[in-house]
Amino acid sequence: MTDRQSFRNAMSHLAGAVNVVTAQGAQGPMGCTVSAACSVTDEPPTLLVCISRASRSHAAFTGSGALCLNVLSAAQQHIAQRFADSSATSAERFALAQWDTLATGSPVLRHALASFDCQITGAMEVGTHTVFTCSVRAVRMHDGEDGLVYFSRAYHRLPVSTAQEA
Amino acid sequence: MTDRQSFRNAMSHLAGAVNVVTAQGAQGPMGCTVSAACSVTDEPPTLLVCISRASRSHAAFTGSGALCLNVLSAAQQHIAQRFADSSATSAERFALAQWDTLATGSPVLRHALASFDCQITGAMEVGTHTVFTCSVRAVRMHDGEDGLVYFSRAYHRLPVSTAQEA
Numbered sequence: 001m002t003d004r005q006s007f008r009n010a011m012s013h014l015a016g017a018v019n020v021v022t023a024q025g026a027q028g029p030m031g032c033t034v035s036a037a038c039s040v041t042d043e044p045p046t047l048l049v050c051i052s053r054a055s056r057s058h059a060a061f062t063g064s065g066a067l068c069l070n071v072l073s074a075a076q077q078h079i080a081q082r083f084a085d086s087s088a089t090s091a092e093r094f095a096l097a098q099w100d101t102l103a104t105g106s107p108v109l110r111h112a113l114a115s116f117d118c119q120i121t122g123a124m125e126v127g128t129h130t131v132f133t134c135s136v137r138a139v140r141m142h143d144g145e146d147g148l149v150y151f152s153r154a155y156h157r158l159p160v161s162t163a164q165e166a
Numbered sequence: 167m168t169d170r171q172s173f174r175n176a177m178s179h180l181a182g183a184v185n186v187v188t189a190q191g192a193q194g195p196m197g198c199t200v201s202a203a204c205s206v207t208d209e210p211p212t213l214l215v216c217i218s219r220a221s222r223s224h225a226a227f228t229g230s231g232a233l234c235l236n237v238l239s240a241a242q243q244h245i246a247q248r249f250a251d252s253s254a255t256s257a258e259r260f261a262l263a264q265w266d267t268l269a270t271g272s273p274v275l276r277h278a279l280a281s282f283d284c285q286i287t288g289a290m291e292v293g294t295h296t297v298f299t300c301s302v303r304a305v306r307m308h309d310g311e312d313g314l315v316y317f318s319r320a321y322h323r324l325p326v327s328t329a330q331e332a
Contacts, residue, residue: 002302007211010305013280014237015315015324016204017181038182038202040216041293045173048214048297050206071180114179124290126299127207131214133292136168139176149181151313151324158181158317158324 015151018080020070021049022099022107025060029094029107032057033084035150036129037069045136047116050129056090061132065120066104069134070112073145074157079109080148103137113147115140181317184246186236187215188265188273191226195260195273198223199250201316202295203235211302213282216295222256227298231286232270235300236278239311240323245275246314269303279313281306 022031036050049069051058061067072080076097083093098110102117109115117140122133147158188197202216215235217224227233238246242263249259264276268283275281283306288299313324 002211002305004208004211006305007208007282007302010280010282010307011205011208011213013307013313014185014203014205015181015183015313019180036204036206037180038204038214038216039177039180040202040297041218041295042170042173042177043293045168045170046292047177048204048216050204050214052207114176116173116176122290122292124288124299126212126288127209129207131206131297131299133290133297136173139168139172141176141179147179147181147317149315149317149324151315152326156324158315158322160318 012153015149018072018148018150018155020072020079020083020109021051021067022070023057023060023064023067024105024107026063028090029099030057030060030090031083031093031107033080047118047134047136049132049134051132052129054128058130061120062123064106066106067118067120067132067134068106068108069116069118070109071114072148073111073113074148075145076112077148077155102140108140111142113142113145178319181315184238184314184316184321186238186245186249186275187217187223187233188236189223189226189230189233190271190273192229194256195265196223196226196256197249197259197273199246213284213300213302215298215300217298218295220294224296227286228289230272232272233284233286233298233300234272234274235282235284236275237280238314239277239279240314241311242278243314243321268306274306277308279308279311
């Protein structure tokens with residue numbers, strides 16, 4: 001087994017999109033910043049999100065059985081930082097932006113690069129985290145914005161103009 | 167349920183690191199290019215990789231019970247393209263670079279940004295894909311290289327100098 005610090009250092013080399021994952025909780029909207037999310041399959045459209053059981057938002061996901069994965073643009077970095085700030089209340093987090101709903105009632109971030117409104121279809125406990133398997137009920141896209149990734153312990157802007165020949 | 171094409175279009179907005187996932191198969195080393203991988207928890211160090219069951223490498227992962235997640239640098243984009251080219255044999259894929267072994271015997275890409283040598287501890291079938299839960303046995307890092315991400319259907323270089331204040 002590798003040690004925790006080596007694992008964390010190596011994981012800082014794995015670039016990831018920056019997302020805010022939201023749900024409608026019993027006391028109102030809840031959400032947190034998450035980078036551990038990925039596509040699983042398009043038959044049927046399914047994605048995964050890994051959430052710490054210590055997160056205040058965790059109960060909203062399990063309670064509502066739904067979540068929305070909102071992929072942030074470079075212009076939304078301040079939203080990522082607010083939703084990652086443990087001293088910020090839910091009201092302070094959601095006040096930063098405008099929100100809509102699509103299929104499940106989970107908050108959908110207006111002008112996100114992409115939003116995936118999902119029903120949770122499975123939950124697997126792994127150590128401190130829950131891996132939620134999510135069936136995608138509705139999507140919304142907002143084209144033409146620069147991407148935002150977290151890499152080497154910092155945010156980076158992804159201008160479309162840096163695209164290299166594939 | 168959202169349709170497959172809308173899901174794929176929206177997923178093209180989710181930036182992801184570019185990885186080559188390898189294992190020692192019964193007939194020799196096998197591997198494929200994968201972007202659907204993420205950290206799960208550091209207690210104990212665990213990650214997830216999603217692999218199509220149609221992939222030629224799939225049997226090597228299930229057969230060996232191990233895999234190595236190699237995170238590519240910008241200088242290794244040609245390796246991503248070769249491992250994603252279905253017309254390239256395994257010999258042609260592995261001939262492109264130098265490989266070592268660490269804990270499990272899976273091929274470890276020399277000069278990868280980071281390599282996670284893993285024992286597979288769980289496999290969940292979701293549609294066309296298997297989600298492998300992996301316990302990290304050893305890691306290796308190679309610092310100072312630009313990152314490589316796939317976003318908006320193109321490769322992008324992530325120079326460390328584009329870091330924004332977090």
